[in-house]
Amino acid sequence: MDISLDFYQGSLFTCTRCGAAQAPCGYEDELWFHENFFRYPTYLHARVPRIECCQGVVAAERPWSRAGSKFGRLAQAQEGAGERGPELPYPAPDRGAAERWRWRPPFRDR
Numbered sequence: 001m002d003i004s005l006d007f008y009q010g011s012l013f014t015c016t017r018c019g020a021a022q023a024p025c026g027y028e029d030e031l032w033f034h035e036n037f038f039r040y041p042t043y044l045h046a047r048v049p050r051i052e053c054c055q056g057v058v059a060a061e062r063p064w065s066r067a068g069s070k071f072g073r074l075a076q077a078q079e080g081a082g083e084r085g086p087e088l089p090y091p092a093p094d095r096g097a098a099e100r101w102r103w104r105p106p107f108r109d110r
Contacts, residue, residue, distance in 0.1 A: 005046040013060035015053040024049030
């Protein structure tokens with residue numbers, strides 16, 4: 001199973017070092033793997049925002065990488081990660097701080 005995650009333009013993310021909320025200054029494509037996610041081997045393709053904080057540029061918190069998650073990072077999905085990507089064509093919804101991530105449907109050939 002393949003799951004793709006992205007973030008909404010205008011969302012604020014918490015710094016993993018100092019806890020400050022910041023807007024992304026770029027992103028990094030990451031590939032994660034879980035051997036038995038709902039009984040299926042699963043690849044998680046995530047565009048992880050990078051934020052500039054008092055201690056430099058760091059990746060935002062990844063909810064799937066918490067202790068006990070069983071998702072493991074395979075490798076960097078794209079060389080040159082960290083550069084600013086294209087802007088999303090829609091603004092962030094007004095849903096509160098808990099819903100910053102959105103599921104991105106896979107591309108299908110028709």
